Amino acid sequence: MFVYDPSTNPLNNNDWAFPLLEIIHITGFAFSIGTIAIVDLRLLGMGMRHQSPAQLLKDTTPWTLVGLLVMLMSGPLIFSSDPNMYLNNSSFRFKMGALLIAIIYNYTIHRKVAGSNPAPMLGKLVGGVSLLLWVSVVFAGLFIAFV
Amino acid sequence: MLLAFAQFIQKTAFFTALRGSGYVYPAILSLHMVAIALFGGMILMTDMRLLGLSLRSYPVSEVIDQFRMPKRVGFLLIATCGILMACCKAEEYYYNDWFRLKLALLLLVALHAVIFRRSVYHRAAGLDPGSPLPAGAKLAASISLILWTSIACAGRGIGYIEPPLDKIHAQFFSAPVVAPPATVNAEYLH
DSSP states (O other): OOOOOGGGSGGGGOTTHHHHHHHHHHHHHHHHHHHHHHHHHHHTTOSOTTSOHHHHHHHHHHHHHHHHHHHHHHHHHHHHTSHHHHHTOHHHHHHHHHHHHHHHHIIIIIHHHHHTOOOHHHHHHHHHHHHHHHHHHHHHHHHTTTO | OHHHHHHHHHHSHHHHHHHTOTTHHHHHHHHHHHHHHHHHHHHHHHHHHHTTSSOTTSOHHHHHHHHHHHHHHHHHHHHHHHHHHHHHTHHHHHTOHHHHHHHHHHHHHHHHHHHHHHHTGGGGGGGOSSSOOOHHHHHHHHHHHHHHHHHHHHHHHHTTOOOOHHHHHHHHHHSOOSHHHHHHHHHHHO
């Protein structure tokens, strides 16, 4: 598919580069998914209950963005280590689809609803869907190595 | 003795089944990672609140107290998944240096909790009144950040070592196995 030889990639010629990238990727999603989950759990009635969802959303947004950027920079680098394998991997394809939906959802519906302190039922629905989307992204990411 | 225990654990019917279970093992691993994302995020936010870097419009006590329960539930989930996976490959992990390092770091986390429990985490309300946080709180938060990040690194490292079990076993079984009974008998003679 690609006229590109992964063996020329410095990532594949250093023992530490790949695991280091993975750690950066994991830290990135601890920040991004972690802070999104804090808002989701609040929408579901758990965690920071003394603050409104809108306030929590406002205060975690910068860290979500930092985490997302770290993920979106380390992810493609990891991908570059073996593009054809990833492109042919069903779990990777699922992950990219879920990730795209999750990011769009996060910055449209999720942001709008959480930011307007929704009625409990709507909040639970929106928070639950958000958690489900991000959980499926993580699961699909791990399963790349197992399918 | 520890090695014998590790071998025994992983040979039990339950963990033998889990090891060969196709998608159950990766599902446990994924759950481990999801829990890290969800509750690791809370640890990061709590520590960074203590350092004055995040959630600054919230009193420290709120952040510590309200995240306490979810973090406990999260830790329980992470630990359960981790123990299940470790038992599947207990013998291999016995030789794995990253695994050993991770256990040592977890001990340090426990020590961290014991040391800072009284001075920081259980008197969070005393940290609130507008004044700058005491140095102890920032120290606790910095150490916590370093420890948890190191634990994540060590955890990722585990997958990169595959101790040559075949060679270790071969060495084990090629040693003369005839000798021990003689000494045992000699003891009985006295």
